[in-house]
Structure formats: C-alpha cells, structure tokens
Amino acid sequence: MGPGGADNAPSPLPVCVWDFAAERSSEAVQRRSAPYHGAMETLVYVARHGEVDSRWRDRVYGCLDVELSRAGEDEARACAAFLDGAELDAVFTSPLARARFSAELLAERRGLVPRAHAGLVELDRGDWAGLTFGELEARDPGALAAWNRAPDVLRPPRGESLTDLAQRVNAALAECIESGRHRTVAVAAHGWVARVVLCQALGLDFTSAARLRMRTACLSAVLWRAGRPVELLGVDLDAPIH
Secondary structure (H helix, E strand, O other), X not given: XXXXXXXXXXXXXXXXXXXXXXXXXXXXXXXXXXXXXXXXXXXXXXXXXXXXXXXXXXXXXXXXXXXXXXXHHHHHHHHHHHOOOOOOOEEEEOOOHHHHHHHHHHHHOOOOOOEXXXXXXXXXXXXXXXXXXXXXXXXXXXXXXXXXXXXXXXXOOOOOOHHHHHHHHHHHHHHHHHHOOOOEEEEXXXXXXXXXXXXXXXXXXXXXXXXXXXXXXXXXXXXXXXXXXXXXXXXXXXXXOO
C-alpha cells in the first residue's frame, strides 16, 4: 500500500455529505460557495492524483516525485471531466508530477495556467521514503504501526507529522487563495494533503485521518474561511454511480 493509506488502518469513518445521487452537477456544488457572516469564503475543490506506477505500490514514497500509471492518468482525466461545468478562478498544484498532471487537465479546459506551490507536496516521509513496507519493518520494527497510532505528533526520521503537514498546507492554501481573493479554486494534490484538509473541515483529530476514504483521483470540496477549511461540502464527488 502506498503512503495514501496505512498498514492495519482502522475502518473508514462514515462521512455525511449532501445527496450527490440527487444533486450530481458541479453547479450544485458551486451554489454552496455563497458568503455568509460577511467573511470572504472560497469553495476549494481538492483533487487527489491518480494511481501511481506499479513499481511504487507497497512502497513508502511520500514526497518523492513518482510517476502515474496509465490507469492513473485515465483516472485523472475522469476527475477533471467531472468539473467541466464548474467555473474556476484558479488552479493550484503540488509541484510533483503526479499532481501536476491533474492540475494541467483542470487548467487547460479554462485557459488557466496551474500555479505550483511547494507547500502542497505530499507528506514528507523522511528516511522512510523509497522503502518497501517490509524493508521499513525490518529496519525499524513497529515504527509504522506506532506512527499510525499517533500520526499527529510522531515523525519519521527527518520527516513530518500530520500536524506539521496541516500547518504548511494551510499556509500554502492561504497564500494561494488570498493572493487573488479567489472565490472558487481547484487544488491538485495528494492523499495525506487531502486528508488533513478534510479532517479540519469535519472537526476531526488528525488521528482519524487514515480512516477517511481516499480513492485515487477522488474529488472533495470544502469551504475555506479565515485561513482554514471550515466545512466539508462533499467527498468523492466524482465516484461512479452504480
């Protein structure tokens, strides 16, 4: 399993969102961006990148710049197509290639240029990056299990905790959004980046982050106000309807 998940993770948390079987259009999402309380608010779509190449699966890759699989590229195209009816003021992205692929798809449909921000890269796994999970366990028995129990405070050697990640992601998003007082934006990023954003929007501790379902190339939406995500508007918006 890649770093978008966790070994022996607890069961997924149920997430309450409005009924997208009834309100499937992106216009329905956009209606949730109306301001209240006089504060500037921004609708932020958060798109996770697609599936990575098979040689990186079952490895810890974190902020390494790994490539997408062909299937991952197709997933990203489907995610971008879901937002075809949505107006975006800007598209921001992690500088890593797997996220930039999604950002370029979202931007080119609107004549925009995606803007990369280093603060949006995936969780830094430090000395664990590049190891298989078996290699990590052999090198440091129980380290990953310990991290999964307290990801909010524990850091891999020379790596980040989820609290560290959330602080830099919030700072990056604040800089991006407030630079142009944007009202509707898309952010192409990563699994743990999306999870810490969603945890804040739901009022959850970061210890719950691994329990949030996070399909590759899934699309979520949050309301941003006063420098942080304050409300979850939708999760897995682009999931196929069966």
